[in-house]
Amino acid sequence: MSNSILAINAGSSSIKFQAFATGPEALLRRVSGLLEGIGNAPRLVIRDGAGKILRDDKLTQAAAPSVEAGEAIIGDWLLSAEAKDVIGGPVSAIGHRVVHGGPDFSTAARIDDSVLARIEALTPLAPLHQPKNLAPILAWRQRQPAMPQVACFDTAFHRGHSELADRFAIPDALYREGVRRYGFHGISYAFIAEKLNEVAPAIAKGRVIVAHLGNGCSLCAMKDGRSVDSTMSFTALDGIPMGTRPGAIDPGIVLYLMREKGMDAAAIETFLYHQCGLKGLSGISNDVRVLEASDAAQARLALDHFVYRIAKEIGALAAVLGGIDALVFTAGIGENGADIRARIARACAWLGVNLDPVANAARETDFSATAGGPRLLMVPTDEEWMIARYTRQVLSL
Known part of the structure; x- marks a missing residue:
């Protein structure tokens, strides 16, 4: 019987998971699942390796009011006879996405008491995500204490940045404490870097900008398959606008909110993580699909600002890289938002990219209009596969 690796990707309102058998040369997907709408309108969909739906359960809000409750539902299923039959036996190890690894973690790490304590200590740097990432780790430790677990850090892919790129213009003592640019979505970017070797080998080692556009959004500049710079930095608030986060703003705004609006740190944290971005600009929704379907002027403003x-x-x-060989789109909006891709591509025509609207609408991998010049690519990400790969490497499975 082969080993089976479970990859868990817990977000703020969803949990994605996949189970893989460890073949001699490849990871073989046995199960994939998504519990989304946690706390609102939960829905659990589970498929086997061939894509056949095993479960499609609409749950009550009371059944999955939190990520912790959602994890319990998924955990119960994974321990069921049905799951073991589909996976091919019990799970041998679990890999988890952990958003922030701080200055200490440049690679994935097996979770022990020391590693767990260091992950928990980083919660203030990722208050929206870190507790959700910790929930399944703690649950499985309680459920099966001997189960090997591995933390795969979103920040690790960016740890090769130069000090020049990672510094803020603040006193050196703060940099030494760890107040620096980290970058996030690294598991996704690592997968794209690997996948480009397959789908676009001619540019995989070149100058590539990847746009990870989902509810959380960032850009990563890559050269030779490695991260050179990223729009996210000390926390996942920085960079480009997101569903409910503002991206880069003048830090004086925070001072203004404190002095003029009487907001304390907790209120500002809630404001920046939950009330800004597309949701804040539009006053309607953080969902690009909803905004694109709306005739409201504020919806158009939000999308225009997003693209800008x-x-x-x-x-x-592009200036950091000295030009680009490809612009790659991934994640929910990047993979499915043809209009957003087109608008961004047209705004970047000065870089030499040339859009083929038919290929873009058809979701083709390469939707460039001409054979020469920088490529426009759409490459679906697979963070769970990357988590399983890291887990296999750490545990030598």
Whole structure:
């Protein structure tokens, strides 16, 4: 019987998971699942390795009011006879996405008491995500204490940045404490870097900007398959606008909110993580699909601002790289938002990218209009596969 690795990717309102058998040369997907709408309208969909739906359960809000409750539902299923039959036996190890690894973690790490304590200590740097990442780790420790677990850090892919790129213009003592630019979505970017070797080998080692556009959004400048710079920095608030986060703002705004609005740290944290971005600008929704379907002027403003800021930051990263060989789109909006891709591509035409609207609408991998020049690519990400790969490497499975 082969080993089976469970990859868990817990977000603020969803949990994605996949189970893989460890073949001699490859990871073989046995199960994939998504519990989304946690706390609102939960829905659990589980498929086997061939994509056949095993479960499609609409749950009550009371059944999954939190990520912790959602994890319990998934955990119960994974320990069931049905799951073991589909996976091919019990799970041998679990890999987890952990958003912030701080200055200490440049690679994935097996979780022990010391590693767990260091992950928990980083919670103030990722208050929206870190507790959700910790929930399944703690649950499985209680459920099966001997189960090997591995933390895969979103920050690790960016740890090769130069000190020049990672510094803020603040006193050196704060940098030494760890107040520096980290970058996030690293598991996704690592997968794209690997996948480019397969789908676009001619540019995989070149100058590439990847746009990870989902509810959380960032851009990464890569050269030779490695991260050179990223729009996110000390926390996942920085960079381009997101569903409910503002991206880069003048820090004086925080002082204004404190002095003029009487907001304390907790209120400002809630404001920045939950009330800004597309949701704040539009006053309607953080969902691009809802905004695109709306006739409201504020919906158009939110989308226009989103595209403007992304194009602006692409320009900055192109300057860091000295030009680009490809612009790659991934994640929920990046993979499914043909209109957003087109608008960003047109705003970046000065870089030499040339859009083929038919190929873009058809979700083709390469939707460039001409054979020469920088490529426009759409490459679906697979963070769970990357988590499983890291877990296999750490545990030598």
